[in-house]
Amino acid sequence: MYRETMNNFPDIRLNLGDYIDAFISWLTEAGAGVFDFIYFISVNTINGINDFLDLFPWWLFIFIVIALGWFFQKWSSGLIYGAFIFIIGAFGLWSEMMTTLAIIIAAVLICLIIGIPLGIIMAFSHRFSIVMRPILDAMQTMPSFIYLIPAIFFFGLGNVSAIFATIIYAVPPVVRLTELAIRGVSPAMVESAQSFGSSKAQTLWKVQLPQAVPTIMAGVNQTTMMALAMVVIASMVGAGGLGAQVLVAINRVDISLGAEAGLSIVFLAIIIDRMTNGFANKIQRHRRVTS
Structure with a gap:
């Protein structure tokens, strides 16, 4: 009896999806010039980054990875990261790796350009923060x-399209952690700076942002990892790189290709995660020494 009552829902149809579809169609036509400009900038950015990465011979690229791993962590970590990159090349996925890196770098750069200023505004404006939080959720x-x-x-x-979808998915962490970092700066330090005549802009650039860098870097790390997590999903809209190889392996039920492409993504994730964490730790240690 209860199940019958629950199933007899009133014959009401809320056509919200139709309104959203109409809005997107209108926006596509009305903003065609803007979207064409964004497309032009994005394509040239991705191609520029990809061409730049392709300038490095494979051995030099691996050497740079080893050097960065040594600088940010320790020499053994650098050797492991270099071995990971060599293995990806040995899988025959070097070009796909470069394409994936180009997409991730472009997406993360745009996320930072958008996300960090938004986080700063949210930290200074409680009303703006209240509006943005459900959107980020x-x-x-x-x-x-x-x-x-x-x-x-x-x-x-x-x-x-892959970058567009990746930005929407990956930008919230850097926005949230930037806001948290700015709000978490000691009020005593802010008051001390203002008592010496610093303006809000000077206090932000010389006190709050330097103190907030470690937390902001944690947001950068999370944004980068979320962007990397989108590479397979983004391949469904024609994005190249390692994600496309995973998609091909799924369509062909090719276990060999799927395992190699999947491991390559895992290796990249490990390298990027450890590098960004190492960079944040370097900044934190430098700040402690100089303070």
């Missing part, structure tokens, strides 16, 4: 596949 909890739909509408298939 929705961006993080919405299934990531959903972002591929407007990406295709705005930019068609390809790497630009």
Whole structure:
């Protein structure tokens, strides 16, 4: 009886999806010039980064990875990271790795350009923070596949759509942690700076941001890892790189290719995670020494 009552829902249809579809269609037509400009900038950015990475011979690229691992952590870590990169090349996925790195670098740079200023504004404006928090919640909890739909509408298939979807999915952590970092600066330090005549801008640049860098770097790390997590999903809209190889392996049920491409993504994730953490720790240690 209870089940029958629950199933007899009133014949009401809320056509919210139709309104969203109409809005996206209107936005695609009205903002065609803007989207074409974004597409042009994005394509040239990705191609520029990819071409720059391709300038390095494989042995020099591996040497740079080893040197960075040694600088940010220790020599053994650098050797391990270099071995990971060599293994990816031995899988025959060197070009795909470079494409994936280009997409991630472009997406993360745009996320930082958007996210850090938004986080700073949220830290200084409580009202703006209240408005942004549910938006960020929705961006993080919405299934990531959903972002591929407007990406295709705005930019068609390809790497630009992949970056668009990746930005929506990956930008919230750096926004949230930037706000948290600025708010977490000691009020005594802020008051001390202001008592010496510092303006709000001077206090931000010379006191709050330097103190907030370690937490902001944690946000950068999370954003980068989330961008890397999107490489397989983004391949569904025509993005190249390692994610495309995973998608091909799924379609062909090719266990060999899937294992190699999947391990390559894991190796990249480990390297990027340890590098960004090492960079944040370096900054933290330098700040402690100089303070």
